[in-house]
Amino acid sequence: MNADIAQMRTDGFDCGYRLFYVKEEGSVQQRTLLFFIIVVLLSIGIVMIYSTSAIYAQERYGDSYYYLKRQALWIVLGLAAFAIAVNADYHSIRRYSHAFLFISIALLGLVFMPGIGRTAGGATRWLWLGGVSIQPSEIAKFSLILYLADVMAKKQRQIDHLWRGIAMPLLLSCILLGLVILQPDLGTTVLLALITVIMLFVAGVRLRFLLPLALAALPALYVLVLGSDYRRKRILAFLNPWADPEGIGFQIIQSFIALGSGGIAGLGLAQSRQKFYYLPAAHTDFIFSIIGEEMGLIGACGILTLFVVLLILGMRICWKAPDFYGHLLALGIVSLISLQVIINIAVVTGTLPTKGLPLPFISFGGSSMVLNLFAVGVLMNIGKHMGSDIAAHSLERQSERIVRI
Amino acid sequence: MAERRGRRSVQKGEYGVMRNSHKLKSLSVYILFALCFAFLYFRLFTLQVVRHKELLDRGLTLHRLNVKIDPRRGNIYDCEGRPLALSVKMKSVYAVPDDIASPERVARALVNCIPSDTYEDLLEKLSKKKKFTWLARKVDSRTADRVEALSCEGVGFREEVKRVYPQGTLLSHVLGFVDIDNRGIEGLELYAEEYLRGQAGWMASYRDRKGREIMPLRAQDVPPIDGYDITLTVDIVIQNIAESELEKGCQKFHAAAGSIIVLNPKTGAVLALANWPTYDPNAPSDFQSDYRRNRCITDVYEPGSTFKVVTVATALDQKSVTLGDVFFCENGAFRIGRHTLHDVHPYGNLTTTEIVRKSSNIGAVKIAMQMGAEKLYRGIERFGFGKPTGITLPGEVGGILHPLKKWSGLSIAAIPMGQEVGVTTLQMASAVAAIANGGLAMRPYIIQAVKDSSGRVIASHSPSVRARAVSEDAAAALVTAMEGVATREGTAPKAALDEYTVAGKTGTSQKVDPDGHYSHSRFVGSFVGFSPSRDPAVVIMVALDEPHPIYYGGVVAAPIFKEVASRVLKYFAVPPEKTDSEIKVASKH
Numbered sequence: 001m002n003a004d005i006a007q008m009r010t011d012g013f014d015c016g017y018r019l020f021y022v023k024e025e026g027s028v029q030q031r032t033l034l035f036f037i038i039v040v041l042l043s044i045g046i047v048m049i050y051s052t053s054a055i056y057a058q059e060r061y062g063d064s065y066y067y068l069k070r071q072a073l074w075i076v077l078g079l080a081a082f083a084i085a086v087n088a089d090y091h092s093i094r095r096y097s098h099a100f101l102f103i104s105i106a107l108l109g110l111v112f113m114p115g116i117g118r119t120a121g122g123a124t125r126w127l128w129l130g131g132v133s134i135q136p137s138e139i140a141k142f143s144l145i146l147y148l149a150d151v152m153a154k155k156q157r158q159i160d161h162l163w164r165g166i167a168m169p170l171l172l173s174c175i176l177l178g179l180v181i182l183q184p185d186l187g188t189t190v191l192l193a194l195i196t197v198i199m200l201f202v203a204g205v206r207l208r209f210l211l212p213l214a215l216a217a218l219p220a221l222y223v224l225v226l227g228s229d230y231r232r233k234r235i236l237a238f239l240n241p242w243a244d245p246e247g248i249g250f251q252i253i254q255s256f257i258a259l260g261s262g263g264i265a266g267l268g269l270a271q272s273r274q275k276f277y278y279l280p281a282a283h284t285d286f287i288f289s290i291i292g293e294e295m296g297l298i299g300a301c302g303i304l305t306l307f308v309v310l311l312i313l314g315m316r317i318c319w320k321a322p323d324f325y326g327h328l329l330a331l332g333i334v335s336l337i338s339l340q341v342i343i344n345i346a347v348v349t350g351t352l353p354t355k356g357l358p359l360p361f362i363s364f365g366g367s368s369m370v371l372n373l374f375a376v377g378v379l380m381n382i383g384k385h386m387g388s389d390i391a392a393h394s395l396e397r398q399s400e401r402i403v404r405i
Numbered sequence: 406m407a408e409r410r411g412r413r414s415v416q417k418g419e420y421g422v423m424r425n426s427h428k429l430k431s432l433s434v435y436i437l438f439a440l441c442f443a444f445l446y447f448r449l450f451t452l453q454v455v456r457h458k459e460l461l462d463r464g465l466t467l468h469r470l471n472v473k474i475d476p477r478r479g480n481i482y483d484c485e486g487r488p489l490a491l492s493v494k495m496k497s498v499y500a501v502p503d504d505i506a507s508p509e510r511v512a513r514a515l516v517n518c519i520p521s522d523t524y525e526d527l528l529e530k531l532s533k534k535k536k537f538t539w540l541a542r543k544v545d546s547r548t549a550d551r552v553e554a555l556s557c558e559g560v561g562f563r564e565e566v567k568r569v570y571p572q573g574t575l576l577s578h579v580l581g582f583v584d585i586d587n588r589g590i591e592g593l594e595l596y597a598e599e600y601l602r603g604q605a606g607w608m609a610s611y612r613d614r615k616g617r618e619i620m621p622l623r624a625q626d627v628p629p630i631d632g633y634d635i636t637l638t639v640d641i642v643i644q645n646i647a648e649s650e651l652e653k654g655c656q657k658f659h660a661a662a663g664s665i666i667v668l669n670p671k672t673g674a675v676l677a678l679a680n681w682p683t684y685d686p687n688a689p690s691d692f693q694s695d696y697r698r699n700r701c702i703t704d705v706y707e708p709g710s711t712f713k714v715v716t717v718a719t720a721l722d723q724k725s726v727t728l729g730d731v732f733f734c735e736n737g738a739f740r741i742g743r744h745t746l747h748d749v750h751p752y753g754n755l756t757t758t759e760i761v762r763k764s765s766n767i768g769a770v771k772i773a774m775q776m777g778a779e780k781l782y783r784g785i786e787r788f789g790f791g792k793p794t795g796i797t798l799p800g801e802v803g804g805i806l807h808p809l810k811k812w813s814g815l816s817i818a819a820i821p822m823g824q825e826v827g828v829t830t831l832q833m834a835s836a837v838a839a840i841a842n843g844g845l846a847m848r849p850y851i852i853q854a855v856k857d858s859s860g861r862v863i864a865s866h867s868p869s870v871r872a873r874a875v876s877e878d879a880a881a882a883l884v885t886a887m888e889g890v891a892t893r894e895g896t897a898p899k900a901a902l903d904e905y906t907v908a909g910k911t912g913t914s915q916k917v918d919p920d921g922h923y924s925h926s927r928f929v930g931s932f933v934g935f936s937p938s939r940d941p942a943v944v945i946m947v948a949l950d951e952p953h954p955i956y957y958g959g960v961v962a963a964p965i966f967k968e969v970a971s972r973v974l975k976y977f978a979v980p981p982e983k984t985d986s987e988i989k990v991a992s993k994h
Binding site: 055198201202203204256257258259260261262263264270271273274276277278292296297300301304307308311315318319324327331334335338339342345346349350351 | 426427428430431434435438439441442444445446448449450452453454456457459460461463464467468611612613614615619621622
């Protein structure tokens with residue numbers, strides 16, 4: 001039987017070490033902890049959304065709960081997506097990897113259709129669908145991970161081969177990136193590029209393929225970063241915000257003031273002063289600054305630590321994934337969440353130039369909320385499959401496949 | 406166990422290496438993430454702990470909103486507690502230009518409500534790149550209501566305290582006025598600023614980016630301490646009498662200006678003090694600045710014959726003359742050196758009493774010469790000339806009294822009749838009040854009491870003796886002489902009262918022309934006197950500046966004295982000294 005299995009694996013379409021699963025005693029507790037962290041982050045998020053948006057919402061819509069209500073609705077939707085993802089076998093999504101990718105590409109293309117696409121702040125990033133606006137780039141993030149995990153697991157044997165191995169995944173990734181960059185959304189593009197590189201690297205793509213690719217991207221990056229006036233100004237603002245405190249450096253300075261005012265213990269919940277129109281995007285991309293102002297270093301580091309624990313739990317799931325597909329998928333999801341957190345907080349602390357990236361589970365934003373929760377659901381599902389039953393289950397699937405072959 | 410090892414070895418051959426390298430590679434990715442997170446902790450620590458103070462301060466300069474709460478400026482009342490200056494809460498209209506999308510539209514809407522501003526003015530204010538600008542301060546409630554009804558975005562109200570003077574022009578020179586921020590500019594408002602102003606309260610709060618207060622974050626609220634109220638010695642009834650009679654007199658005799666002071670000789674309290682022309686402290690900028698001058702204390706003039714009472718009182722006090730002493734008055738022309746001194750009417754021999762009554766210049770000079778310059782100088786000093794009286798009003802001057810060693814040979818022929826000396830009407834009134842008070846000079850004062858907002862007395866003035874000017878006997882003797890002035894034989898029969906005795910002295914002094922010579926067309930006609938003469942209730946000083954064509958003090962100023970004195974004595978209900986029959990007898994003569 002052992003030999004059989006070994007034999008099967010030689011024909012296998014993925015790594016196959018999932019068969020050597022060792023039962024994890026603590027896996028249930030870990031998943032509970034993971035869920036608990038998500039719930040805590042969502043709770044902080046909902047409180048802070050109200051705290052940061054109430055005044056603005058009252059003035060603009062005459063309803064201080066305007067953003068709170070919407071965010072609550074998105075959280076409910078997101079938790080539904082989460083529940084589905086947790087309970088459905090993550091292998092079942094795998095079948096739709098290509099479909100997801102092509103839908104994403106289609107939606108990203110639709111953004112540029114007049115009448116459907118919505119432009120705000122000089123960027124066309126939203127689709128307006130009967131009262132709700134969705135952000136296709138959020139869907140694209142997840143589809144890319146799904147697709148790369150699938151294809152790179154499949155092509156393990158051709159991994160060293162440029163044309164049969166990695167040409168197609170690279171091409172499709174580039175199309176996705178290209179569409180996002182056209183919006184323009186440099187932040188998401190960089191995020192997607194990083195995720196692609198990470199997943200290709202871990203999947204075993206030779207550095208001699210990756211490095212030239214990275215070098216080829218440099219001129220493009222240069223043009224994109226310094227090519228347009230608005231981006232160049234953002235970079236300049238990042239380097240020296242105090243040079244133009246009323247203009248381009250305004251937002252980052254206000255973010256500094258918010259965080260700095262907080263000190264160690266913070267000014268207290270709802271005591272933020274910067275949220276009174278000083279800090280733009282206080283309930284979306286810069287919500288962390290207000291958290292730092294109201295809850296201080298303790299609160300800010302607390303949230304950072306929750307994300308670090310999330311990273312560790314994700315990493316463990318990734319390592320203990322029953323198959324290489326799961327490993328890559330978990331890696332992609334953990335990278336997605338962690339990179340968004342890192343970039344977002346780096347931006348609000350002035351470590352990176354201003355990018356329009358939300359803080360997962362906390363910032364206001366529907367598409368991001370639903371997709372991030374869905375992604376974490378998938379991650380938890382992978383964690384669930386660390387149980388012994390999965391071996392049999394996978395075996396079953398494997399044999400099915402063999403029979404089909 | 407062995408079985409598992411076996412599996413692994415199989416795997417090693419085909420996938421084992423790959424599996425470990427995958428794990429290693431993903432581990433390196435996670436380590437990279439962990440390093441990023443570590444750096445973020447470091448960044449947060451830098452911003453929130455290391456730079457906490459700097460950034461907090463930077464934020465506070467943006468956020469802090471320290472609103473000063475104006476105290477209520479103290480009120481000013483007359484001696485009976487009738488209000489002369491009040492603080493009233495009013496609304497001021499301001500704009501936040503940053504919040505106004507269309508300044509043109511708002512300006513057009515507002516111009517119909519705010520009458521004081523033109524469309525262009527408003528547009529300019531509304532287009533400023535500022536977070537706050539006043540549109541109209543301290544507007545009446547109708548204007549405020551109309552602006553409020555517009556409910557323009559970016560236009561708001563703030564309550565401010567406005568100073569109002571309910572009596573209008575009455576006592577304006579004493580009261581003075583304040584600027585738009587309620588700081589005293591003139592008069593008592595300036596002099597008693599410390600008492601009236603009070604202490605501002607303040608509110609420590611925070612503001613949003615548009616400059617509005619964030620109410621829930623208000624940190625501290627210190628209520629203001631209201632200013633002290635001031636009660637004056639002035640009685641508005643007397644003040645009213647004085648002002649209306651002065652104005653009538655000034656207009657009748659075409660005077661350029663006039664002053665009147667009513668004192669209580671026994672205490673030194675100022676019962677009325679007025680100048681003409683006058684102004685309305687509610688709108689001081691509508692009047693010329695010389696209308697706003699308190700001439701009674703700021704303007705110096707040569708007193709002329711009224712000063713003879715000082716000369717004669719001093720001579721009587723020094724016992725160098727008696728009332729009965731006879732002086733030869735040179736038939737109206739007295740040569741001293743190269744100068745000739747003239748009397749208006751030529752006289753031969755006159756007693757001291759007659760010199761006062763007829764106001765003989767030659768007689769007064771001869772009395773002074775008999776006494777000597779030094780005694781005269783000391784006497785003038787004792788009456789308080791050459792120094793401010795110390796009344797609690799701003800801008801008082803001391804007048805001109807040259808020191809003895811600077812006197813020329815002719816000074817003894819000029820000073821006794823009120824030339825070569827400069828006095829204020831208040832000094833003159835105060836000097837005569839000393840005679841009325843038996844020789845005892847009281848310090849003139851105008852502030853009766855200072856009270857806090859709950860009515861507790863903070864400070865009060867009790868009458869104080871400044872100096873003994875002359876002995877009681879000398880004062881009494883001079884009063885007898887002065888009683889003759891307001892008779893047919895005297896220079897001011899028009900000052901005589903029907904029911905009361907009057908003691909007084911006229912003055913008609915030439916003003917000095919720009920070329921340094923005495924003018925023959927510009928005079929100051931004055932009268933100073935008191936009544937009843939033996940137990941005076943009031944001293945009244947009247948001076949008219951440049952009356953024409955008639956300018957004699959006995960003609961232009963004495964009637965004003967008479968009117969004011971009779972009305973004030975009636976107001977004080979002083980029992981008449983002369984019975985009806987006596988009046989009839991007197992009027993028959």
